[in-house]
Amino acid sequence: MTSTEVGNAAVTSDALDDEVMLRVEDLSVSFPTEDGVVQAVRGVSYEVKRGEVFAVVGESGCGKSVSSMALMGLLPKTARIEGRARYLDNDLLGRPDREVRGFRGSKLAMIFQDPMTSLNPVYTIGKQLAEAVLAHHRIAPKVAMERAIDMLDVVGIPQARKRAKSYPHEFSGGMRQRVMIAMAIINNPDVIIADEPTTALDVTVQAQILETLLEAKERVGAAIVLITHDLGVVAGMADRVGVMYAGRFVETGDVNEIFHATRMPYTAGLLGSIPDLDSEVAELTPIEGAPPSLINPPEGCKFMVRCPMARPACGESEPPLAPTDRPGHFSACKFSHELEGNQDTSEIFKPASVSGGAS
Amino acid sequence: MSEPLVEVSDLVKTFPIKGDGFLQRVVDQVQAVSGLSFDIAAGETLGLVGESGSGKSTAGRAILRLHEPTSGSIKFEGREVTELDSKAMQELRQRMQIVFQDPYASLNPKLPVNDIVGEPLVIHTKMNRKERERKVAQLLSDVGLQPEHGNRYPHEFSGGQRQRIGIARAIALDPDFVVLDEPVSALDVSVQAGVLNLLRRLQDERGMAYLFIAHDLSVVRHVSHRVAVMYLGKIVEIGERKALFQTSAHPYTRALMSAVPVADPHRERTRETITLEGDVPSPINPPSGCRFRTRCWRATDLCAAEAPELVEHTPGLLTACHHPIGPDEVVTRADTNSAVLAD
Amino acid sequence: MTTEIVEPASGGVDLDPTDQSIGVDRVAADGMAVKARSQRQMVIRRFLRHRLAMSSLAVLTSMVILAYVGLWFWDLPYDRSGTVVDGGRSTIDLIPWIDGDGFQMGQHPFGQDNIGRDYFAVTLKGAQGSITVAVVAGLVATTIGTIVGALSGYFRGLTDTVLMRIVDVLFTIPLLLLAAVLSRRFDTGGAIGGALIIASLIWLTTARVIRAEFLSLREKEFVEAARALGAGHTRIITKHMLPNVVGSIVVSATLLISAAIxxxxxxxxxxxxxxxFSLGRQVQTYRTAFNTRPWLFWWPGVFIIVIALCINFIGDGLRDAFDPKQTRVRQ
Known part of the structure; x- marks a missing residue:
């Protein structure tokens, strides 16, 4: 890392630590399609405090990206969005675009998976960063450019002044993602939404980028909503975790809770299906079956058909996200108490016969 | 190990970069694979790991001659594959197959599954329709799909199921050797495990040899007998799985292993990590000498001057490095950082 | 064209940044694999719901039936002259409710020409000729274009260079001029000959479109898979590639037919x-009568416009049916 004094200079007094930066309440998103209404997100609620990293984790199609794009106003017009989302005291949803434009992009910043598509190929990196400042502040372009160069330095781009004159294609994938982080923090945001920020990158680069992201967060004192499918990334980055399945949270809690005191069979299954680099296991334990269709989904628990603990009661009604035996830990499973005291919760997925069923 | 099934030596594959204009002059070369040598025994899995741009997929395709190799030799049961004419090559294709990464792009959307899986049988056998249908049904149930679904089209299946269809197609003619080109990297973890288990089971049952190409070390560790690590078109380390994962002597392998996040908050936050600087350089102009030297914290002048050969530094492991890491040596963060300052 | 099922999951069309990745969000289709509905059914369903295309299809079908079948039942043949009645005026009631006597065809609905032939019969005969020429030309041109484009895109290299340079050169020659010269040079007379002349000129765009599609299809993994299985060129082209460009072929065929008209x-x-016999020829013949007996000019003119428009609309409908993403952008 180039010598950047990352850190503690920014706002992190204890009083501010508990300040809720973003509060999402009962967010639902649906898309009308030819085959019926797709309920992509069905009642998602969470809050993120200053300086906190909240990870939204789930497999593809679970609605994790859609829920954050709804906050940023990035969904197509056909999307029906319900529920409430508040940034500090400002409503984000259901208001005309021009009223929220002021803090979208400055106070609420987003980092996408693919940096190449988010950067305009015909402008230099420096100009694009400066532009991001000028969009929200009335300052001289020269000052904005200085700010851009500072930020490039912060995210660890060597010779920032020189590189600011380069075009996006002259940067490697990892460097571009650094630029995206610089762009996200350039207006001192309070919330950074990072949507699979490292999925398109190689592992050796991923580590650098995640580190940079954390440092950048510290620097501006923002909260991060980290959307990812990678439980390893979650383990290293998150303070709190929400596990999404079929459009809603099925388990939320502190990161250690989620990994070590799992109270939802789906989470247990996910954890069990990851091959571990440090140990030799003969058989992995997959979760059989596939996520349900979000068009007219079945009654009851949506994970029921894939769940080894399922029983008739699961099909009656969809279990709400309810408190478990542990503080701050919620689970949407009627039988979550059966997982209490279980050391290796993924055991429940150990199949009787390995071959059966398609995945 | 007896006679190897597949023997690759000095395999080179370059892609020309053509200029614009009428004549399309070759202006540059991308060295996707530069001098690859390894062999695979019958029934064995060789894991081939590397990041993007390492040339691992190109290598897999070049071995099957889906990309014509630029130079080098590929021997299948001692027979030189690169010299076969197109008819003999077609014959040989029955015995070496491939499973692709993208389960969406690798199945023809216009054909029902029965036709997709049955295609190798149409091309290479004289089975009549009845026999073929029976065989396809058998194959589908072998890979964990319901044979009744054979008249459906690919888009009616999920990613994991499609990958199983691709596997059924690849094993239809009982090949001896299958290239698995990132077969699970497009799948969700929960589904990935099922496909990995399937591949393992099929190998046990049929004794096929696999070349398992992946960027994910943990997946490779799970399925391979031996592992080769590639960086910018070259193998930097190759050897028994156990040796490689426990006593790797190559800085890159160590860094790669260290970079894989562990799905355990406690371990993930306390473990010693090596963070590499920068990205993989462009394969158009690879660095001189050791190609990893630009990101290596142990690099010296020797590394720039001379490309290291694969040498056995630790038992069971060939490493291409001038400054190998000892088996008991622990690399700490501090080591890697100090080097960066020197840079 | 699995887009249909994928879209709901990823939510947006081009907005979704995850769309680019190998499959992370495409796997979204996993949960969404809705009902077993084949793509053909989807295309048909979307086409049936395209109102403009459907009404165009209805109009066009009735015109074709009128031209080919109607002439049979019409008792006045197109080649028999007779007495000119009322200066050869049209007897059809174009606006039947004004004079209150209801709809009437009359004896000569489209009037008569200067030698007393029934102009309705003449126009139908002309329509027959025009449609035949256009359909044959369109189909032949589509075939040539598809073959050239497919070979060019599949084999690439020298084949591609040679074929595409030929196309480039042909593109620079003014079409009408060339057709005119050709039709003079080879006095064809028959509809087929004429159609071939037109076809030989309009296949160029199709060739380019199909070539582009083949170039991108060729890189698809399922084509590579077929090669890995040992499938030959013919098998790959006919079984794996052509079925995947049917949409483009059909759409370009309709557009070529209307161009040919x-x-x-x-x-x-x-x-x-x-x-x-052709509508164009009728227009040409009677252009001098424009001031005296305008209907001799108008009827074939209207026929040409209506037929060409209908085919174009049908082409639009087909394109939207085959490629629903494009529709959405337009809306």
Whole structure:
């Protein structure tokens, strides 16, 4: 890392630590399609405090990206969005675009998976960063450019002044993602939404980028909503975790809770299906079956058909996200108490016969 | 190990970069694979790991001659594959197959599954329709799909199921050797495990040899007998799985292993990590000498001057490095950082 | 064209940044694999719901039936002259409710020409000729274009260079001029000959479109998979690639047919014989009568416009049916 004094200079007094930066309440998103209404997100609620990293984790199609794009106003017009989302005291949803434009992009910043598509190929990196400042502040372009160069330095781009004159294609994938982080923090945001920020990158680069992201967060004192499918990334980055399945949270809690005191069979299954680099296991334990269709989904628990603990009661009604035996830990499973005291919760997925069923 | 099934030596594959204009002059070369040598025994899995741009997929395709190799030799049961004419090559294709990464792009959307899986049988056998249908049904149930679904089209299946269809197609003619080109990297973890288990089971049952190409070390560790690590078109380390994962002597392998996040908050936050600087350089102009030297914290002048050969530094492991890491040596963060300052 | 099922999951069309990745969000389709509905059914369903295309199809079908079947039942043949009644005026009631006597065809609905032939019969005969020429030309041109494009895109290299340079050169020659010269040079007379002349000129765009599609299809993994299985060129092209470009082929065929109608009309109007009976030729013949007996000019003119428009609308409908993403962008 180039010598950047990352850190503690920014706002992190204890009083501010508990300040809720973003509060999402009962967010639902649906898309009308030819085959019926797709309920992509069905009642998602969470809050993120200053300086906190909240990870939204789930497999593809679970609605994790859609829920954050709804906050940023990035969904197509056909999307029906319900529920409430508040940034500090400002409503984000259901208001005309021009009223929220002021803090979208400055106070609420987003980092996408693919940096190449988010950067305009015909402008230099420096100009694009400066532009991001000028969009929200009335300052001289020269000052904005200085700010851009500072930020490039912060995210660890060597010779920032020189590189600011380069075009996006002259940067490697990892460097571009650094630029995206610089762009996200350039207006001192309070919330950074990072949507699979490292999925398109190689592992050796991923580590650098995640580190940079954390440092950048510290620097501006923002909260991060980290959307990812990678439980390893979650383990290293998150303070709190929400596990999404079929459009809603099925388990939320502190990161250690989620990994070590799992109270939802789906989470247990996910954890069990990851091959571990440090140990030799003969058989992995997959979760059989596939996520349900979000068009007219079945009654009851949506994970029921894939769940080894399922029983008739699961099909009656969809279990709400309810408190478990542990503080701050919620689970949407009627039988979550059966997982209490279980050391290796993924055991429940150990199949009787390995071959059966398609995945 | 007896006679190897597949023997690759000095395999080179370059892609020309053509200029614009009428004549399309070759202006540059991308060295996707530069001098690859390894062999695979019958029934064995060789894991081939590397990041993007390492040339691992190109290598897999070049071995099957889906990309014509630029130079080098590929021997299948001692027979030189690169010299076969197109008819003999077609014959040989029955015995070496491939499973692709993208389960969406690798199945023809216009054909029902029965036709997709049955295609190798149409091309290479004289089975009549009845026999073929029976065989396809058998194959589908072998890979964990319901044979009744054979008249459906690919888009009616999920990613994991499609990958199983691709596997059924690849094993239809009982090949001896299958290239698995990132077969699970497009799948969700929960589904990935099922496909990995399937591949393992099929190998046990049929004794096929696999070349398992992946960027994910943990997946490779799970399925391979031996592992080769590639960086910018070259193998930097190759050897028994156990040796490689426990006593790797190559800085890159160590860094790669260290970079894989562990799905355990406690371990993930306390473990010693090596963070590499920068990205993989462009394969158009690879660095001189050791190609990893630009990101290596142990690099010296020797590394720039001379490309290291694969040498056995630790038992069971060939490493291409001038400054190998000892088996008991622990690399700490501090080591890697100090080097960066020197840079 | 699995887009149909994928879209709901990823939510947006081009907005979704995850769309680019290998499959992370495409796997979204996993949960969404809705009902077992084949793509053909989807295309048909979307086409049936395209109102403009459907009404165009209805109009066009009735015109074709009228031209080919109607002439049989019409008792006045197109080649028999007779007495000119009422200066040969149309007897059809164009606006039947004004004079209150209801709809009436009359004896000569489209009137009569200067030698007393029933102009309704003449126009239908002309329509027959025009449609035949256009359909044959369109189909032949589509075939040539598809073959050239497919070979070019599949084999690439020298084949591609040679074929595409030929196309480039042909593109630079003014179409009408060439057609005119050709039709003079080879006095074809028959509809087929004329159609071939037109076809030989309009296949170029199709060739380019199909080539582009083949170039991108060729890189698809399922084509590579077929090669890995040992499938030959013919098998790969016919079984794996052509079925995946059917949409483009059908759409370009409709567009070529409508182009052929207009080209035929233009050539005939300029006095070059494409075929003996055609709407364009009628327009040409009676353009001098425009001031005295305008209906002789208008009827074939209206026919040409309506047919060409209908085919174009049908082409639009087909394109939207095959490629629903494009529709959405337009809306």
């Amino acid at each position: 207009l080209i035929e009309a233009a050539l005939s109007f300029l006095g070059f014989n494409i075929t003996e």
